Amino acid sequence: MKRMAVVLAAGQGKRMKSKLYKVLHPVCGKPMVGHVVDTVKATGCQRTVVVVGHGAEKVKAYIGQDAEYVLQETQLGTGHAVKQAKDLLGGEQGTTIVICGDTPLVTTETLEGIMALHEEKSAAATILTAVMEQPAGYGRIIRGEDGSVLKIVEQKDCTTEEAAVNEINTGTYCFDNAKLFAALEKVTNTNNQQEYYLTDVIGILRAQGDIVLGYQAHDAAESIGVNDRLALSEAEQLMRQRINRNHMLNGVTFIDPASTYIGADVIIGADTVLYPGVTLKGKTVIGEDCAIGPASEIEDCVIMDGASVKHSVLCQAEVGARTSVGPFAYLRPGASLGEDVKVGDFVEIKNATIGNGSKVSHLSYIGDAEVGTNVNIGCGAITANYDGYNKAKTTIEDDAFIGSNVNLIAPVTVGKGAFVVAGSTITRSVPENDLAVARVRQENKTGYAEKVRARAKAKKEQSGQS
Ligand code: UD1
Ligand code: CA
Numbered sequence: 001m002k003r004m005a006v007v008l009a010a011g012q013g014k015r016m017k018s019k020l021y022k023v024l025h026p027v028c029g030k031p032m033v034g035h036v037v038d039t040v041k042a043t044g045c046q047r048t049v050v051v052v053g054h055g056a057e058k059v060k061a062y063i064g065q066d067a068e069y070v071l072q073e074t075q076l077g078t079g080h081a082v083k084q085a086k087d088l089l090g091g092e093q094g095t096t097i098v099i100c101g102d103t104p105l106v107t108t109e110t111l112e113g114i115m116a117l118h119e120e121k122s123a124a125a126t127i128l129t130a131v132m133e134q135p136a137g138y139g140r141i142i143r144g145e146d147g148s149v150l151k152i153v154e155q156k157d158c159t160t161e162e163a164a165v166n167e168i169n170t171g172t173y174c175f176d177n178a179k180l181f182a183a184l185e186k187v188t189n190t191n192n193q194q195e196y197y198l199t200d201v202i203g204i205l206r207a208q209g210d211i212v213l214g215y216q217a218h219d220a221a222e223s224i225g226v227n228d229r230l231a232l233s234e235a236e237q238l239m240r241q242r243i244n245r246n247h248m249l250n251g252v253t254f255i256d257p258a259s260t261y262i263g264a265d266v267i268i269g270a271d272t273v274l275y276p277g278v279t280l281k282g283k284t285v286i287g288e289d290c291a292i293g294p295a296s297e298i299e300d301c302v303i304m305d306g307a308s309v310k311h312s313v314l315c316q317a318e319v320g321a322r323t324s325v326g327p328f329a330y331l332r333p334g335a336s337l338g339e340d341v342k343v344g345d346f347v348e349i350k351n352a353t354i355g356n357g358s359k360v361s362h363l364s365y366i367g368d369a370e371v372g373t374n375v376n377i378g379c380g381a382i383t384a385n386y387d388g389y390n391k392a393k394t395t396i397e398d399d400a401f402i403g404s405n406v407n408l409i410a411p412v413t414v415g416k417g418a419f420v421v422a423g424s425t426i427t428r429s430v431p432e433n434d435l436a437v438a439r440v441r442q443e444n445k446t447g448y449a450e451k452v453r454a455r456a457k458a459k460k461e462q463s464g465q466s
Pocket of ligand 1: 007008010011012022023051053057074075076078079080081100101103125137138139140152154169170171172196197198199224225226227228
């Protein structure tokens with residue numbers, strides 16, 4: 001059976017009170033509609049149509065090639081929204097999932113479950129339902145005396161009796177594709193919101209004698225529809241627990257799951273330990289046996305096996321195997337550390353490669369540089385890479401030694417095995433194995449400290465200050 005999906009994502013989401021279109025609000029770092037499209041794809045849908053409207057260009061730009069799009073110019077309701085897909089899907093035969101872009105927690109397992117039931121029973125429609133303690137805001141599932149689904153009634157159109165029903169419509173359904181588009185033609189907008197409700201299709205199919213089923217979600221929490229920031233924070237919490245749980249089951253140790261924030265697309269190897277206060281974002285990949293945290297933020301980085309990161313901020317950086325970073329280091333885009341490297345406290349690295357076994361232990365800025373293997377960069381040494389207009393490159397070859405408080409004024413090269421004396425300001429390249437000194441030679445003036453003190457004392461007495 002051919003499987004297709006329609007994702008509803010055209011609403012503005014007024015109740016979010018936001019400049020950002022609702023379905024682009026992130027849950028664990030990933031826009032809600034991204035979660036939904038990925039879930040639908042994972043269930044083997046051959047075609048996924050996203051209905052866009054508010055923020056159409058932004059939604060399309062985010063999802064990209066993963067879907068086909070139809071535009072719903074005015075938001076006349078969920079039924080009207082699905083109807084927009086008729087040109088693309090109207091001629092197909094098979095099962096169509098309809099799912100809202102604001103239900104990010106629905107899982108692949110649940111979609112597989114509902115599709116299996118739907119196809120096995122040759123139903124016209126199967127609704128994913130959930131029993132909720134607080135059904136307010138959701139459409140209610142109205143069943144007949146024999147327990148079969150008769151219709152869905154929106155909260156705003158409910159009688160008191162209907163409002164008391166706590167089985168709700170999650171907004172996810174499977175339809176027989178041909179029957180769905182035929183029934184949509186019969187939907188009207190005679191209701192309290194004057195919208196074309198997709199939910200009315202259920203009553204229409206049922207009235208014409210088609211099979212309509214309800215499939216109850218195992219976990220009602222999956223069905224949260226995010227309409228406001230309260231629900232957004234609930235969804236975030238639940239998604240975070242789900243993500244953390246999966247990593248733990250895959251062999252990652254969390255010292256404090258409640259204070260550990262992992263993005264939906266982050267990958268972490270077994271036997272890695274995450275200490276409290278860690279945030280891992282974007283496409284970050286962490287290897288095995290790493291120690292991450294406490295208190296570190298890592299975005300779009302690749303961290304290899306056995307590395308450690310403490311109290312540090314890393315963005316678009318690479319950290320080699322067994323390398324240690326921090327405490328209090330800042331790795332900016334393009335920082336690439338080799339294996340067994342040490343980057344210590346108050347070190348900032350940007351657009352620079354640091355070769356295997358090299359050390360930048362304290363208080364350094366290394367920008368636009370290529371540092372070889374087994375290089376030692378002393379405390380407070382920096383690259384001066386910017387003249388206010390241009391960036392220039394510093395090259396430090398293998399086995400070089402850069403003393404403390406050295407300024408390397410780029411462009412400049414320190415040759416293999418060269419030695420730069422502490423306190424030097426280097427403006428010319430240093431040849432291999434040379435020693436560079438670029439500082440004023442020290443002079444000691446015998447007993448002069450006494451004279452300076454006496455002079456200062458006399459000045460103070462003369463001015464009468466106490
Ligand atoms: C909808 C259901 C309700 C269900 C709930 C589950 C209808 C009429 N009601 O209500 O039974 O309990 O979801 O969360 O379907 N959208 C469009 N175009 C439109 C209107 C909406 O694309 O013209 C999109 C929205 O962007 C959103 C989704 O459809 O992603 C659902 O719309 P929303 O207004 O949130 O519906 P609910 O009131 O939550
Ligand atoms: Ca909703």
